[in-house]
Amino acid sequence: MPGIPVLMPRARSHTAGTPVRRAASARFAPAAAPVIAIDGPSASGKGTIAQGVAQALGYHYLDSGALYRLVALAAMSATTSLDDEAALAACARSLQASFENGEIFLRGERVTDAIRSEDCGKGASRVAALPEVRAALLARQRGFRAPPGLVADGRDMGTVVFPDALLKVFLTASAEARADRRYKQLKEKGIDANIHTLLRELRERDERDSARRTAPLQKAADARELDSTGLSIAEVVYQVLEWHRQITAKVAGSNR
Numbered sequence: 001m002p003g004i005p006v007l008m009p010r011a012r013s014h015t016a017g018t019p020v021r022r023a024a025s026a027r028f029a030p031a032a033a034p035v036i037a038i039d040g041p042s043a044s045g046k047g048t049i050a051q052g053v054a055q056a057l058g059y060h061y062l063d064s065g066a067l068y069r070l071v072a073l074a075a076m077s078a079t080t081s082l083d084d085e086a087a088l089a090a091c092a093r094s095l096q097a098s099f100e101n102g103e104i105f106l107r108g109e110r111v112t113d114a115i116r117s118e119d120c121g122k123g124a125s126r127v128a129a130l131p132e133v134r135a136a137l138l139a140r141q142r143g144f145r146a147p148p149g150l151v152a153d154g155r156d157m158g159t160v161v162f163p164d165a166l167l168k169v170f171l172t173a174s175a176e177a178r179a180d181r182r183y184k185q186l187k188e189k190g191i192d193a194n195i196h197t198l199l200r201e202l203r204e205r206d207e208r209d210s211a212r213r214t215a216p217l218q219k220a221a222d223a224r225e226l227d228s229t230g231l232s233i234a235e236v237v238y239q240v241l242e243w244h245r246q247i248t249a250k251v252a253g254s255n256r
C-alpha cells in the first residue's frame with residue numbers, strides 16, 4: 001500500500017501501557033478519552049488506516065497485534081513452548097516493550113521488523129488464542145487510553161478492550177485483495193513471496209482468529225463495516241474521519 005496522501009500532523013510516541021505523550025487538554029479524564037476502535041482480519045489495512053486517523057486527529061495509537069507478536073517473539077527467543085499457557089501469560093505480564101516514534105523495542109532491542117515475520121505472525125495467532133495471555137494484556141492495552149483520544153486497531157478492540165468506544169469500525173477487504181496487498185508489501189521489501197501461499201495462509205489465520213473461543217474476530221453489534229476492497233488508503237481514512245466528525249458533532253449537539 002502506498003503512503004497516506006492526507007495531511008498528517010506529528011508522529012506519536014508511546015511506551016506500552018504508558019503513553020508518554022499526554023496532550024495539554026484536560027477536557028477528558030484518561031478513562032473517558034474517546035476511542036476509535038478499528039478491528040478486522042489480517043492484512044485488511046487496519047494499521048495503516050488507524051495510524052492515518054490517529055495522525056490526522058493528533059490521537060494516540062495502539063497496535064494491539066504488535067503486543068501479541070511481541071509475546072510470541074519473547075516466548076520463541078526464550079524457547080518457551082507456544083502451548084504453555086501459564087508461561088506465556090507470565091511472559092505477557094512481564095513484557096518489557098516500548099513503542100517510540102514508530103519503532104518497537106523488546107527489552108531495549110529494536111524488533112520493529114522482526115515481529116512482522118511470518119513465524120512471528122503465526123506464533124502471535126497461537127498465543128492470542130489463549131485466554132490467560134489475553135487477560136494478561138488487557139490492562140496494558142487499556143493503559144494507552146489518554147487525552148486527547150486513542151485509535152486502537154486489532155481484533156477485539158470494539159468487542160472486549162474498549163466496548164465503550166466512541167466509534168467502532170470493522171474493516172474488511174476480500175481475501176484476494178488482502179493477499180495481493182501483502183504480496184506487494186513483501187515485494188517492495190525485496191522479500192520473495194508466492195501469492196497462492198499467502199492467500200492460503202491468510203485464510204488459515206482468518207479461520208484461527210475467528211474460530212477461537214476467547215475474543216474471536218467478530219464485528220461488534222454497533223460497529224460500522226467498511227469494505228476497503230478497491231478503495232485507496234486516503235478514501236478509507238477519509239470515511240473514518242467523516243464518521244468521527246458526524247458522531248462528535250452529534251455528541252456536541254446533544255450536550256448543548
Ligand code: DC
Nearest residue numbers: 064065066068124125128154155156
Ligand atoms: O494484526 P496482527 O496481524 O499484527 O495480529 C497478530 C495476531 O494477533 C493475529 O493472528 C491476531 C492476533 N490479535 C488478536 O487476537 N487480538 C488483537 N486485538 C490483535 C491481534
